[in-house]
Amino acid sequence: MTKVVIDPITRIEGHLRITCVVENGKVTDAWNTATLFRGFEIFMKNRDPKGIWQFAQRICGVCPTPHAFNSLKAVETALGVDKVSDSARLVRNMMEACQIGYDHILWFYQLNGFDYVNVPDALNAKAATPGLKAVQDQVKAVVDSGQLGPFANMYWDHPGYKLTPELNLEVTAHYLQALGVQQLANDAATMLGGRYPMIHNYVPGGVVQMPSIETIEFYKSNMAQVKDFIDTVMVPDLLAVAPFYLDLATYGQGVGNFLTWGVLDEKSQDPYDRLFPRGGIFDGKLELQKVDPDQTRQFTKTSYYGDDVGAGKHPLDVGQEPIQFTQLPPIEGEGLPQGKYDWTQATRYGDQNRPMEVGPLAQMLVAYLSGRPEAKTLVDSTLAAVGHAGDPMVLVSNLGRLAARVLKAKINADNALRWADDLLANIGGGDTTVYNELDYSRDGTGKGGWDAPRGALCHYTRIKDGKIDTYAAVPPSNWNLSPRDDSGKRGPVEEALVGTPVVDPAKPLEILRTVHTFDP
Amino acid sequence: MEHEEMSLFPGLSRRDFLKTCGALAGLIGLSGPMAVPKVAEALEQLAKRPAVVWSLFQECLGCSVNLLQSRKPAPANLILQQISLNYHEAVMAAAGDQAEKSFNDTVNSGDFYYIVEGAIATTPKEAITIHGKTAADIVTSTYKKAKATICIGSCSCYGNIQAAAPNPTGAKGVGDFLRQDAGIPDAVVINSPRCPGNADDTVAILLYVLVNKKLPELDSIGRPKFLFGVTVHDNCERRGHFDNGEFVQVFGDEGSDKGWCLYKVGCKGPVTYAPCPKTRWNGQHGWPVTSGGPCIGCAEPDFWDKLTPFYDKAPGFHIPGDITPAQIGVGLGALTAVGIGAHFIGQAATGRLFKGGPVEGKEEEAGPKEGGK
Ligand code: SF4
Numbered sequence A: 001m002t003k004v005v006i007d008p009i010t011r012i013e014g015h016l017r018i019t020c021v022v023e024n025g026k027v028t029d030a031w032n033t034a035t036l037f038r039g040f041e042i043f044m045k046n047r048d049p050k051g052i053w054q055f056a057q058r059i060c061g062v063c064p065t066p067h068a069f070n071s072l073k074a075v076e077t078a079l080g081v082d083k084v085s086d087s088a089r090l091v092r093n094m095m096e097a098c099q100i101g102y103d104h105i106l107w108f109y110q111l112n113g114f115d116y117v118n119v120p121d122a123l124n125a126k127a128a129t130p131g132l133k134a135v136q137d138q139v140k141a142v143v144d145s146g147q148l149g150p151f152a153n154m155y156w157d158h159p160g161y162k163l164t165p166e167l168n169l170e171v172t173a174h175y176l177q178a179l180g181v182q183q184l185a186n187d188a189a190t191m192l193g194g195r196y197p198m199i200h201n202y203v204p205g206g207v208v209q210m211p212s213i214e215t216i217e218f219y220k221s222n223m224a225q226v227k228d229f230i231d232t233v234m235v236p237d238l239l240a241v242a243p244f245y246l247d248l249a250t251y252g253q254g255v256g257n258f259l260t261w262g263v264l265d266e267k268s269q270d271p272y273d274r275l276f277p278r279g280g281i282f283d284g285k286l287e288l289q290k291v292d293p294d295q296t297r298q299f300t301k302t303s304y305y306g307d308d309v310g311a312g313k314h315p316l317d318v319g320q321e322p323i324q325f326t327q328l329p330p331i332e333g334e335g336l337p338q339g340k341y342d343w344t345q346a347t348r349y350g351d352q353n354r355p356m357e358v359g360p361l362a363q364m365l366v367a368y369l370s371g372r373p374e375a376k377t378l379v380d381s382t383l384a385a386v387g388h389a390g391d392p393m394v395l396v397s398n399l400g401r402l403a404a405r406v407l408k409a410k411i412n413a414d415n416a417l418r419w420a421d422d423l424l425a426n427i428g429g430g431d432t433t434v435y436n437e438l439d440y441s442r443d444g445t446g447k448g449g450w451d452a453p454r455g456a457l458c459h460y461t462r463i464k465d466g467k468i469d470t471y472a473a474v475p476p477s478n479w480n481l482s483p484r485d486d487s488g489k490r491g492p493v494e495e496a497l498v499g500t501p502v503v504d505p506a507k508p509l510e511i512l513r514t515v516h517t518f519d520p
Numbered sequence B: 001m002e003h004e005e006m007s008l009f010p011g012l013s014r015r016d017f018l019k020t021c022g023a024l025a026g027l028i029g030l031s032g033p034m035a036v037p038k039v040a041e042a043l044e045q046l047a048k049r050p051a052v053v054w055s056l057f058q059e060c061l062g063c064s065v066n067l068l069q070s071r072k073p074a075p076a077n078l079i080l081q082q083i084s085l086n087y088h089e090a091v092m093a094a095a096g097d098q099a100e101k102s103f104n105d106t107v108n109s110g111d112f113y114y115i116v117e118g119a120i121a122t123t124p125k126e127a128i129t130i131h132g133k134t135a136a137d138i139v140t141s142t143y144k145k146a147k148a149t150i151c152i153g154s155c156s157c158y159g160n161i162q163a164a165a166p167n168p169t170g171a172k173g174v175g176d177f178l179r180q181d182a183g184i185p186d187a188v189v190i191n192s193p194r195c196p197g198n199a200d201d202t203v204a205i206l207l208y209v210l211v212n213k214k215l216p217e218l219d220s221i222g223r224p225k226f227l228f229g230v231t232v233h234d235n236c237e238r239r240g241h242f243d244n245g246e247f248v249q250v251f252g253d254e255g256s257d258k259g260w261c262l263y264k265v266g267c268k269g270p271v272t273y274a275p276c277p278k279t280r281w282n283g284q285h286g287w288p289v290t291s292g293g294p295c296i297g298c299a300e301p302d303f304w305d306k307l308t309p310f311y312d313k314a315p316g317f318h319i320p321g322d323i324t325p326a327q328i329g330v331g332l333g334a335l336t337a338v339g340i341g342a343h344f345i346g347q348a349a350t351g352r353l354f355k356g357g358p359v360e361g362k363e364e365e366a367g368p369k370e371g372g373k
């Protein structure tokens, strides 16, 4: 048996250690440990409900917008308001479209790219265009300088890198180009929200103002360019790279349960009628089920909280105290995590306490099974392209997770202009209400349920006497990076790691790949 | 898109390079005919790209995300051509032991600048660990070897959100931690607060240090004076509306559409020292107030406790609501009693301020009471 520890897992948001046991070239057991604790649910208590979303969006600087949205929604529903004005809905959708657009581009190129693209090998390519030659010269300048910077010490000699030098060069060029394209989406978010990350135009009850026509046109122009990049660079890159890595379809299957609360409201503001609708898939059976955020349960026997703090309770009844920190076994040596090993609670769904995979794969599968035409067309054509027409189960793998994010980015970008056009139509028709003041004298319990780019995200709150009495946030990583629950069942990433091949335990590239497909 | 169209990288033309130098010179407060050549020369003379180690502690990655929004230089240019970003967990290719090697190789060389994003946990220190080491231990030993330590974002400067009451992890800014807990009473770090830390600040401070080969002049809480010397309110483009008593009363009202002052819906611009209105954000496409939402004071220490509720009027700053125009005529003594800035008083003295100015009775007329459109 070989113990493999990767700490830090890089190119993610957050702090993560992965511990694996490797036997006969395969992972046979795995543990994930979030190595950061901040205590949001503790310091969000007793605050003013109207401004609590400003706290909430600091949970994640990569995806502040859906955290902000969830917080607004939790407060609104606690105070008895289920819907905002149609124009407020559209402004929030536009913000979210920017968020998803930038995030999935960043994830595909900046966070995942180095797992598949061998940058130094780009030097061996015959550069087909002057632009590619220029990129190659710059890579050469970095390599020749002896200061490899962010490229240093990677497993570049690992046999798992399969692309041709030409493709390595091409995708490296797109990596650099993508840095500019993500700015286009974030500039649009900045025109609407004042800056990015950490926006300023949200408020419970709507948004703070109707964007100017100039701002809406700016958004349209930028998102059209984002869409163009996704259509002409990112989707072709996926299709060019995937054939070299078809082995990714053979591992990383995970727990076979999928959950999404949905994201991007249509006019009805019904979560089952979203561009990416709400829904669940259980036990690997591709049948769509309704799901309820109040069926979320948390366990803490293996987390740094008292055993009975979780015990299957609803997130609002769990809280984050008390802290029972115990030292992890050292990186060196044989010791494996035992007992408590994670700051994350084990998050499970429903009576059977199922671990649930969340993220673009869940979102795409649910959209597909819900019969959303955008998702059906894209998934069917992708399945046909990889020779698996009519068999969406083949997507349940590392390869499927990679593909799902790209397809989702495309659907998001294809619809981004629709929100803006509908808003312009509202303005034209005189329907310009963007804000309705809430009644903060009420008490109540509310919840969000609106996915982050990385998957199911729900905030819950109890409001009492005009203050936040209790607040709980269950982000996608709480699902995907759940530790073992009280019955010993592994979390989704832990489960997906089991079976991952490891050619060289000193260079665990394949483990990184599996973890990164979840975009933690 | 054609590769030929790609202008971010590789490299800048000479013209663009000099333009960048000009922008940077402006940012770090150099002016005059020698400013651009001085910056250009300093950049060109760097035989080696300055090595940078960037630690992430109790953070949300927002500061790094904003760094990716940098324009002059663009991020690829900054990361690969201007500096050598040897360690940044969200950017670097290597992970685990190999990432740790990158960290150790650079830190042990002693030839690097240290940037910190995120706060330091003290109770327990293990609330943040990387490669089995606590942030507290990492920051202490790395600070000692770095040529300069720059704290980007309010978390590393002052603890920020995780330090909000009751501060469950005893989170602290790097400077305070080093001075109070790590036995380095004379520790000096450059604080570049705001939440997120602003990409242009990061670049400007790095450039300042590289070009001038010394730390910028700092205020009493470690902020470079060249960036954080004035309040948001003093440079705000809505200031004229404030002075005229034209306020947004309710979000979405007529004043919202007209871009009136956000003071009455909670703007903390008057009590916040930051360059937002001047430098703006994300390629200068906006800053918080341009969205129609109030400034929350994110550059100020402990703003989560001291400047909340966010939609209440800025504490410690009052427009002279209880004073009638007639009383104003009597003397300025009453004004100083309400704790407003010298700038404000100056305007009052010249009579500009109360030309239909911000007096409670008056301002009610300035905007419609019922908003919610
Ligand atoms: S300063 Fe703000 S944006 Fe930066 S890491 Fe801290 S919370 Fe995130």
Ligand code: SF4
Residues within 6 Å of the ligand: B232, B233, B234, B236, B237, B238, B239, B240, B242, B260, B261, B262, B263, B267, B268, B269, B270, B289, B295
């Ligand atoms: S109160 Fe805010 S919006 Fe009004 S002028 Fe000052 S900074 Fe600008």
